[in-house]
Amino acid sequence: xxxLVLARKWRPQNFDExxxxxxxxxxxxxALTRNRVAHAMLFSGVRGVGKTTLARLMAKALNCQQGxxxxxxxxxxxxxxxxxxxxxxxxxxxxxxNRGIQEIRELKENIRFFPAKGRYKIIIIDEVHxxxxxxxxxxxKTLEEPPAHxxxxxxxxxxxxxxxxxLSRCQRYELKRVPFAELVVFFARIAxxxxxxxxxxxxxxxGREAEGSVRDGLSLLDQLFSFGGAEISDGDVAEVLGLVDxxxxxxxxxxxxxxxxxxxxxxxxxxxxxxxDLKRFANDLLGFFRALLIAKVKARPEELLDLSDQELSAIKxxxxxxxxxxxYQYFSLLLKGSEEMQYSSRxxxxxxxxxxxxxxxxxxxxAATLLERLDGLLAGTVPLLQGVGRPVSLAISTxxxxxxxxxxxxxxxIDSSFxxxxxxxxxxxxxESTVSQEQSGQSSPSAAVLPxxxxxxxxxxxxxxxxxxxxxxxxxxxxxxxSARDEGGELVxxxxxxxxxxxxxxxxxxxxxxxxxxxxxxxxxxxxFKVRGAQAIDDGGGDxxxxxxxxxxxxxxxxxxxxxxEIFGGQVGSIRTGSR
Ligand SMILES: [Zn+2]
Numbered sequence: 155x156x157x158l159v160l161a162r163k164w165r166p167q168n169f170d171e172x173x174x175x176x177x178x179x180x181x182x183x184x185a186l187t188r189n190r191v192a193h194a195m196l197f198s199g200v201r202g203v204g205k206t207t208l209a210r211l212m213a214k215a216l217n218c219q220q221g222x223x224x225x226x227x228x229x230x231x232x233x234x235x236x237x238x239x240x241x242x243x244x245x246x247x248x249x250x251x252n253r254g255i256q257e258i259r260e261l262k263e264n265i266r267f268f269p270a271k272g273r274y275k276i277i278i279i280d281e282v283h284x285x286x287x288x289x290x291x292x293x294x295k296t297l298e299e300p301p302a303h304x305x306x307x308x309x310x311x312x313x314x315x316x317x318x319x320x321l322s323r324c325q326r327y328e329l330k331r332v333p334f335a336e337l338v339v340f341f342a343r344i345a346x347x348x349x350x351x352x353x354x355x356x357x358x359x360x361g362r363e364a365e366g367s368v369r370d371g372l373s374l375l376d377q378l379f380s381f382g383g384a385e386i387s388d389g390d391v392a393e394v395l396g397l398v399d400x401x402x403x404x405x406x407x408x409x410x411x412x413x414x415x416x417x418x419x420x421x422x423x424x425x426x427x428x429x430x431d432l433k434r435f436a437n438d439l440l441g442f443f444r445a446l447l448i449a450k451v452k453a454r455p456e457e458l459l460d461l462s463d464q465e466l467s468a469i470k471x472x473x474x475x476x477x478x479x480x481x482y483q484y485f486s487l488l489l490k491g492s493e494e495m496q497y498s499s500r501x502x503x504x505x506x507x508x509x510x511x512x513x514x515x516x517x518x519x520x521a522a523t524l525l526e527r528l529d530g531l532l533a534g535t536v537p538l539l540q541g542v543g544r545p546v547s548l549a550i551s552t553x554x555x556x557x558x559x560x561x562x563x564x565x566x567x568i569d570s571s572f573x574x575x576x577x578x579x580x581x582x583x584x585x586e587s588t589v590s591q592e593q594s595g596q597s598s599p600s601a602a603v604l605p606x607x608x609x610x611x612x613x614x615x616x617x618x619x620x621x622x623x624x625x626x627x628x629x630x631x632x633x634x635x636x637s638a639r640d641e642g643g644e645l646v647x648x649x650x651x652x653x654x655x656x657x658x659x660x661x662x663x664x665x666x667x668x669x670x671x672x673x674x675x676x677x678x679x680x681x682x683f684k685v686r687g688a689q690a691i692d693d694g695g696g697d698x699x700x701x702x703x704x705x706x707x708x709x710x711x712x713x714x715x716x717x718x719x720e721i722f723g724g725q726v727g728s729i730r731t732g733s734r
Pocket of ligand 1 (some may be wrong): 220221227231232
């Protein structure tokens with residue numbers, strides 16, 4: 155009794171009263187007024203969104219003896235019989251229990267006769283996907299050429315189980331889940347009409363729980379109304395429906411993100427004591443973090459989330475205070491935890507362990523933010539280790555050299571916590587060789603000499619100072635240069651160790667250095683690197699071990715690595731070399 159009361163009482167008796175489904179309703183009414191109703195219709199959608207309700211409304215409209223084509227009068231004999239459930243010309247068949255070929259044969263026999271009272275015979279088959287293949291085949295012929303006095307209306311929750319041959323012969327109407335906001339408004343209207351005092355928050359809890367199904371929501375309301383009488387508190391909702399107040403998740407999320415383990419456990423204990431279902435709780439908490447992630451990445455999160463304005467602003471507020479990476483990490487931990495809980499005999503411990511892990515994991519600083527911080531450090535504007543009080547994970551990788559660089563220079567890339575250096579190409583700096591790089595595009599063969607250029611050797615220190623003001627990191631690297639000379643239009647920089655000049659040789663850096671040189675010396679130099687200590691690196695394959703050792707030394711001394719380890723307080727763990 156309690157279940158059906160509201161659903162029956164509030165079943166729409168006219169198209170105007172249908173909750174949601176505006177598009178489908180408009181199409182159906184148009185079909186009625188234009189007298190173009192298809193003889194086979196298929197309504198699909200999740201449970202409780204109005205499939206059979208719409209089919210019955212169509213039946214009523216088709217057979218109504220008075221009134222507008224799309225407005226059943228609800229007064230004539232046909233309408234009242236349909237509403238009372240005893241109309242002779244309306245056959246409602248449950249596909250689940252009448253699924254065989256025999257039932258379909260009987261049905262086909264029946265529709266050969268003209269309607270008893272009304273204009274049309276109307277056959278509604280609910281859960282039509284349950285029919286057997288033979289039954290569908292038997293139906294097929296009738297659907298191809300339905301008698302003019304017969305309308306078929308099928309309803310299904312599982313559209314994909316309907317044979318394509320049937321689908322192609324039906325006019326299809328796909329019903330959507332009813333939006334959260336519409337459900338809440340509808341339930342509020344019912345509560346008002348039933349003279350039950352219930353808070354907006356409680357209605358929202360029910361609306362969310364209904365997940366787009368009007369009937370599910372109404373059955374929850376039924377349970378509540380019979381429990382609480384004329385006045386229903388938020389506590390009643392939590393108790394009767396086993397729903398946890400959304401604020402609990404909000405507080406728990408804040409505590410988790412603040413790494414406040416004690417706070418988390420307190421909040422959890424309160425809910426547990428109140429008798430909530432553990433797996434359900436974990437699932438809803440996961441849902442809350444999903445909402446946070448969506449709020450973080452989407453400009454209009456309300457399009458995806460069933461939230462009231464108040465809840466939405468709380469979620470946006472929390473999401474704004476943490477990085478997307480952090481939210482993703484928490485979401486992953488919770489997802490893993492709630493999966494583990496399904497199979498655990500101690501789900502509570504599993505969930506508590508998730509809290510411990512999550513609070514220990516800390517916040518993740520995105521690589522882009524770290525790089526910005528790095529720039530700040532290099533410019534001397536940010537103090538060392540600012541804001542890095544908690545464990546930090548990061549990933550930095552340098553870009554591939556651009557194709558215009560003639561020689562492939564090994565580059566280092568540093569991954570999480572600097573434990574390893576990923577594979578390198580075999581070192582290609584040849585012993586005693588001059589590693590030169592073309593200035594891409596800009597250099598003219600004649601190396602046009604600008605008048606009144608400064609002399610390199612004499613002004614080298616000043617040049618380093620000039621560079622320091624523009625690209626801070628480059629200055630100390632240039633200071634490692636053993637000698638800098640102007641050799642007939644080439645700026646020859648000699649280094650004792652190939653690793654010292656490796657960073658400078660990178661395409662972008664080299665271009666920058668050449669630009670600085672042009673500005674400072676007023677001469678369009680081609681920059682050439684000469685490496686003195688290169689004999690240590692033997693690429694001939696004669697002594698593999700020694701060459702690897704040398705390469706490792708080069709990598710460990712790489713200024714980029716050294717700078718990074720200094721800034722983040724890390725150290726080089728192991729170095730791996732090989733092909734990239
Ligand atoms: Zn009527």
